[in-house]
Amino acid sequence: MFDLLISGIIYGSIITLGAIGLTLMADILGFFNFSYGEYFSLGAYCTLLFLGILPQWGTFPELSFGWSMLLAILFSMVLTILVMLLADKFFFKKLRAMGATPLFLALASLGLSFMLRALIYIAWGPEVRYYTSTIQMSLELPLGIFIKADEIFIFFSAMALVMLVYIFLNKTKMGKAMRAMSCNLTLAKASGIQTGKVIAWTWIISGILVSVAGTLYAIAVQLRPDMGWTFLIPLFVAVIMGGIGSFWGAMVGGMTIGITEELMSGLLQDLFFALDVNVDMSIYRPAIAFIFVVVILLFRPHGIFGKKGS
Numbered sequence: 001m002f003d004l005l006i007s008g009i010i011y012g013s014i015i016t017l018g019a020i021g022l023t024l025m026a027d028i029l030g031f032f033n034f035s036y037g038e039y040f041s042l043g044a045y046c047t048l049l050f051l052g053i054l055p056q057w058g059t060f061p062e063l064s065f066g067w068s069m070l071l072a073i074l075f076s077m078v079l080t081i082l083v084m085l086l087a088d089k090f091f092f093k094k095l096r097a098m099g100a101t102p103l104f105l106a107l108a109s110l111g112l113s114f115m116l117r118a119l120i121y122i123a124w125g126p127e128v129r130y131y132t133s134t135i136q137m138s139l140e141l142p143l144g145i146f147i148k149a150d151e152i153f154i155f156f157s158a159m160a161l162v163m164l165v166y167i168f169l170n171k172t173k174m175g176k177a178m179r180a181m182s183c184n185l186t187l188a189k190a191s192g193i194q195t196g197k198v199i200a201w202t203w204i205i206s207g208i209l210v211s212v213a214g215t216l217y218a219i220a221v222q223l224r225p226d227m228g229w230t231f232l233i234p235l236f237v238a239v240i241m242g243g244i245g246s247f248w249g250a251m252v253g254g255m256t257i258g259i260t261e262e263l264m265s266g267l268l269q270d271l272f273f274a275l276d277v278n279v280d281m282s283i284y285r286p287a288i289a290f291i292f293v294v295v296i297l298l299f300r301p302h303g304i305f306g307k308k309g310s
Contacts, residue, residue: 002145004266005259010151010220012258013158017213018231019238019250020165021206027182027245028202031105035087036210037232038116039080041225043211044218045124046076051131062139062149064132065219073215081207087112088203113229120225129223154216161212165205166247174201182245233286234261241293243303252304257289264288 018040025033050072059066091112095105138146169175174197181188181198189195217231224230238257242249265288269281296304 004263006145006147006151007266008259008262009255010155010258011262012255013155014213014217014220015231015234015238015258016162016251016254017158017209017216018235019242019254020162020247021209021213022235023239023242023245023247023250024178024182024202025206026239028178029092029105029199031102031109032236034106034110034232035113035116036109036206036235037228037230038113038120039084039207039210039228040214040217040231041120041223041228042083042116043076043080043214044223044227045120046079046211047072047215047218048124048129048131048223050075059134063153064134064136064150069131073212076215077208077211080211081204084203084207085200088199117225117229124223124225126225131219131223150219154220157212158216161209162251165209168205169247174198178202230286234258234289237289237293241296241303243305246303246305249303249305257292260292261285261288 018036022033022036025036047069051068054068054071057067091108092105095108100108136148136150138148139152140146169179177188177193177198178201180191180193181195188198214228217227221227234254234257238253239250240253241256242251242253265281265285269279272279272281
């Protein structure tokens with residue numbers, strides 16, 4: 001039980017990272033970006049690319065990686081952000097200038113998603129990959145909890161980045177401009193806010209979050225070309241459940257979905273084993289998330305932290 005809870009918290013912290021970036025984009029840019037999941041994959045694979053280029057400087061105590069991984073994550077963030085900014089400049093910006101509706105922009109992002117995934121397949125192939133082949137032993141904590149050092153790193157890294165984004169949104173001039181544009185686009189323009197810069201920074205912040213989230217997920221699990229598309233489901237569920245545009249909603253939604261999926265799928269798997277029923281509950285994890293969000297939305301139609309009319 002406690003092991004499932006810890007796994008859910010780790011998984012939820014990764015969802016939280018991606019969900020905050022997705023909710024910012026949905027709120028400020030005005031559409032759901034279906035290509036966001038492929039940037040999740042791209043960030044993870046770019047980290048793999050730079051790990052193969054950078055010198056190997058050993059590993060940190062108890063962890064499966066060292067300074068090479070940290071530098072690779074940094075370079076991966078830059079490359080992912082660059083790809084996202086180029087996509088906006090040559091694709092979404094032109095569509096916005098043509099007066100494309102949010103639905104059309106969402107469908108266009110879906111097409112871009114297919115193209116990005118195809119490029120990932122071409123560049124890295126369909127096989128499963130790992131950052132390291134080293135088998136990491138779990139650390140034993142009180143209450144019979146076993147956790148890997150990598151998972152501790154994942155959680156604290158994710159939470160640290162979440163707090164940095166929160167500080168950026170609330171303490172910096174650009175962060176306040178992003179919040180103003182989120183609340184009222186017309187008033188933001190009338191106040192002299194440069195919406196072009198706000199849009200660019202939205203892509204940058206989202207790029208940082210999604211690339212790191214992809215890498216952390218790959219550290220915890222593995223790299224697959226379709227992992228971003230699969231991960232997009234809990235991201236959307238977390239954003240909708242928390243309320244579109246809500247920072248805390250994305251955080252609460254992400255952690256809730258992560259913990260619920262792990263607990264429910266794990267407990268049901270144990271039940272089926274006890275009944276000698278051969279069922280793989282990992283296949284049904286997205287269904288668990290959808291059922292949960294439907295129940296929440298029955299009582300909170302605009303999300304937990306969403307505002308009426310949002």
